[in-house]
Amino acid sequence: MAYEARYVFRPNPGADLGVVMEAIQRGAALWKRHGATSARLWVVAAGELGNYVLELRFDNATEYAKVTDPLSADPEFRKWxxxxxxxxxxxxxxSNLMRELPLA
Incomplete structure (x- = not known):
């Protein structure tokens, strides 16, 4: 079973996109350091144009749970x-938290 956390965000008008991307890269690195198996950044291409999605994957809900408390307590994450x-x-x-279900 895959488990995903998806964080949808939108750059503010006039924001420097480089600053936004650097912040998201730092946040993704913190999640991975604490145990996310992958971090991917998506740009919404249809529907909610202008939004981006940071997708974090975990093997299962237990692995997700092992990450959230230590991450939240990490002083570097709080500073971020x-x-x-x-x-x-x-x-x-x-934010969306999703769990994959088998179709068959």
């Missing part, structure tokens, strides 16, 4: 979150 708020370069639209 505070710096994003202060910079005002992007806005989180929503």
């Amino acid at each position: 979150q505070a710096a994003n708020v202060q910079a005002g370069a992007f806005t989180w639209v929503r």
Whole structure:
């Protein structure tokens, strides 16, 4: 079973896209350091144009759960979150937590 966390965000008007991408890369690296098996960045190509999605994968819900508490307690992660708020370069639209189910 795959388990995914997807964080949808939108760069704010006038924001430097380089600053946004650097922030997302740093955040993805923190998630991976704490145990995400992969981190991918997607740009929405139809529907909610202008949004981006940071996708984090885990082998299962247990592996996801092992990451969230240590990540949230990591001083570097907290500094990263505070710096994003202060910079005002992007806005989180929503977060989704998904679990893959077999079709057959």
